[in-house]
Amino acid sequence: MISTVVWGTGNVGRLAIRAVEAHPALQLCAVIVHNPAKVGRDAGELGELDRLLGVEATDDIEAVLAARPRAVVYAASGDVRPDEALADITRAVRSGAVVVSPALYPLYDHRNAPPEFRDPVLAAVTEGGGSLFASGVDPGWGNDVLPLLLSGLGTTIDVIRCQEIFDYSTYDQPDSVRYLVGMGQPMDYEPMMLMPSIPTMVWGGQIRMMARALGVELDEIRETSDRRALDTTVTTRTMGEFGAGTQGAIRFEVQGIVEGEPRIVIEHVTRIHPSCAPDWPVPPDGGDGAHRVVIEGRPRIEVTIEATDEGENRSAGGNATAVGRLVGAIDWLVEAEPGLYDALDIPLRPAIGRLGRKQS
Amino acid sequence: MISTVVWGTGNVGRLAIRAVEAHPALQLCAVIVHNPAKVGRDAGELGELDRLLGVEATDDIEAVLAARPRAVVYAASGDVRPDEALADITRAVRSGAVVVSPALYPLYDHRNAPPEFRDPVLAAVTEGGGSLFASGVDPGWGNDVLPLLLSGLGTTIDVIRCQEIFDYSTYDQPDSVRYLVGMGQPMDYEPMMLMPSIPTMVWGGQIRMMARALGVELDEIRETSDRRALDTTVTTRTMGEFGAGTQGAIRFEVQGIVEGEPRIVIEHVTRIHPSCAPDWPVPPDGGDGAHRVVIEGRPRIEVTIEATDEGENRSAGGNATAVGRLVGAIDWLVEAEPGLYDALDIPLRPAIGRLGRKQS
Structure with missing residues (x-):
């Protein structure tokens, strides 16, 4: 099983806890929180699941990364704190982990990312042997892998x-x-x-x-x-x-x-x-x-996508599909060489082993 | 360029002529018709294109296959004449061609096809070194590759x-x-x-x-x-x-x-x-x-697909996406080993070289 950390437990983080828990190849091993009030709370509660998972949230980043987790879902925001998010991500990559994250739009198309985003990540890959795949839904699979695949029907x-x-x-x-x-x-x-x-x-x-x-x-x-x-x-x-x-x-x-x-x-x-x-x-x-x-x-092909989660919530639905794309890439990334990847590198694959999967 | 024959010029065949013509790796080399009245007519006219293509329809199957075309799009019906369609398809496979076709539903999931469908095709593959990929839209990409890929977002x-x-x-x-x-x-x-x-x-x-x-x-x-x-x-x-x-x-x-x-x-x-x-x-x-x-x-993900062609025609739109999937597989099949393939074998790929492509 791939030991997997979820870092951040906001709108994206709780979805990530559920996605890691639902994935047959991944094992949720730690949850990192920034908010002291969340320290000690169970991941199942933070992920709004109907059961406890026996993983307690911590704000001790050093200890979590020292345990050399194989993967990190970085779910903390990058919009209003890009520098901190970049520092966190490079730290996780340097620990040797495969990191997936919707944070930091410039790294979605890393080949054209500004050096101040790209170089620290590449250095961390070299030093620690980790990887990074940053993507989302829009921007993300809604305007990269999906339109490209649909074009193949034209x-x-x-x-x-x-x-x-x-x-x-x-x-x-x-x-x-x-x-x-x-x-x-x-x-x-x-x-x-x-x-x-x-x-x-x-x-x-x-x-x-x-x-x-x-x-x-x-x-x-x-x-x-x-x-x-x-x-x-x-x-x-x-x-x-x-x-x-x-x-x-x-x-x-x-x-x-x-x-x-x-x-x-x-x-x-x-x-x-x-x-x-x-x-x-x-x-x-x-x-x-x-x-x-x-x-x-x-032909003219029109494809409309509507996703909902947490009741009829479309914002949560969209976030959940971004998390699905990212968490679904972890087992592929673990098998691949350390590196900085984009959406064209990583195939969108079926949900093997998840149809009707019972959650213990 | 991959020499490609279109066999049949009905609802699917005219779409196939346009798809082969639009594909940068394919060269339309012959059009086979069953209706004597169509013999001698230009493929551009039969494909309802706005120009002639300099390829005249023929009913001389023997001659077309003797020229060893690299690919055949079998677009004649298999619904009301399954035996003839199977005979035509195995004949083309035996000539060494890669054959793609929406005809003959049982061969979409060839592993479970009745022997009377499957065995003649496998024999033709062995004898002539050709290949077959049979698929459509529904049944076809609408209920195999698309739902499987979308499940990866869940x-x-x-x-x-x-x-x-x-x-x-x-x-x-x-x-x-x-x-x-x-x-x-x-x-x-x-x-x-x-x-x-x-x-x-x-x-x-x-x-x-x-x-x-x-x-x-x-x-x-x-x-x-x-x-x-x-x-x-x-x-x-x-x-x-x-x-x-x-x-x-x-x-x-x-x-x-x-x-x-x-x-x-x-x-x-x-x-x-x-x-x-x-x-x-x-x-x-x-x-x-x-x-x-x-x-x-x-999340709950709902994806609606509407395709139209030949004006607002949905039936033509659906057929055109099936033809897009099939014709889009030819260059992949030409590189692969001779064999009988299904939709899980053949990736749906972007329309490389076709965005805004000018047709000479």
Whole structure:
């Protein structure tokens, strides 16, 4: 069995505990927490499982890594603390572990990652013999392995379009919704998420990887964006009101240009209320949202993905598929040479041994 | 370039001509037709392309195979003429060609194919050094490689369910719709498609392959079926009226039983009018139909696939994805050892070299 640590027990970490526990080749051997209040609590409780797992959370990172675990799922955030996340990850790689993580977008397409991200990891690989695979869902399998595989069913391929179409009205993340995305702000407010080069920083690596896998040369990566105001004031379930005339929807594209044409496109359409921008793509069947891959060409192939977990929660569902992709790669990585890997290296494989698996 | 023949130019054959023409590694070298009226016509015209290809259709099978083409896309029907199709296919395999075909369902899961299908092909492989890969869309990639790959994103997997949910009212195949499927028949009429063991004959191989890929043992394969009558008489676009009280919808499942539980399920829900059986699963967004994969478990992953070609035609779209899967396998098969292959052997790969490819 592959001794596996889960580092971090937030929205991603609890899903990781469940995924490691469900995987027949992995053995959960430790859970690292940053919050002192969680120290000593059982992993089953932190993973919101219906049973205890007999693994108690610890904040003693030194001791956990000294035990030389074979794998680490790094589930702590990298968004608001990239330097700490990078330090944690390189520390785990240097201990010789295979590390999988959704943290640190630049390392998803590590070949084009800035040296300050890439070099410390490569050094840790050399020193400690560990590995790193960083990926997610969007960015992640929703705009790398899935569209690439679906393209194999096509005949002529004009455009590969990966969409996220989401209605945020049921979300409960007021800060990022109001300030990062700009919902409810005056129309002259510039949301950070739409500032030039930010979308490319987050999704450009996926465009480059898809181009590489399809054997095409990118002229450049372009960005387009659009915003729409609310016609009327709307009230959301947990985030209060969003006033008429303020931003109610955004739409942006990160475009991979091939011989002058946008051939590989990652598009986001985000609303704070379904009534805003009705002429833009909408979630299927009036739902909260979905990811979609469209292979434009002959045939036209449209694939819509909806994932839910923890009740009907789409955010948890998406995170869980990212965790599934990452945890599902551990046994492959353990067999491979130490190194820095990306989504094109690691095949998406069936859930061998997990259909109807009874959890002891 | 891999010299490639397209044998048959009906609904599947014209799609195959376009797929071979669009593939950078393949060279269309001959088109075999059975209908004397098609002899001499250009492949571009038969493939409904906007240009001539300089390859004239022939009915001289002997001459085409004597030229030792490297690959044959056998696109003639196997449904109503299985013996002839098997004879044609073994003849092509014996000529040393790699053969791909949607014909002959039993050969999709060749390990469990009846000897009368399997033995002649194996003999031809031994004698001539050719290969065969038979697959489709449903049965085919929609209930083998796609659900298996998607399962890799899961954590706990309770059921893998592959659905076809179609409204036949826009179809133009009155014979199969009225007699094979039973639409418009009195409720005591027994449609051939629902006769015990028929669904398993067509889809059982897919259940067995998925079980094999997931490492589970099947206790047995079961079938369930249900029919509903129309409340009112309905009129379809091309197939006339279907009377009130006659069959308006059917629903069946082919179930792979694992430790007493249905864990791998292929389900079809077919209507002649959207009003019939509203409580059964319905096509997304009120459309004509879709294929769907549902990974029941945590997370719950629902993936809906809609393919269209030749205008908004879903039947052509589905056929085109089957042809994409088959033609996309040729270069892999040419590199592999001669043999009889199934969908678990042959990876679904990206459309390398086809994004935005200009057709000369």
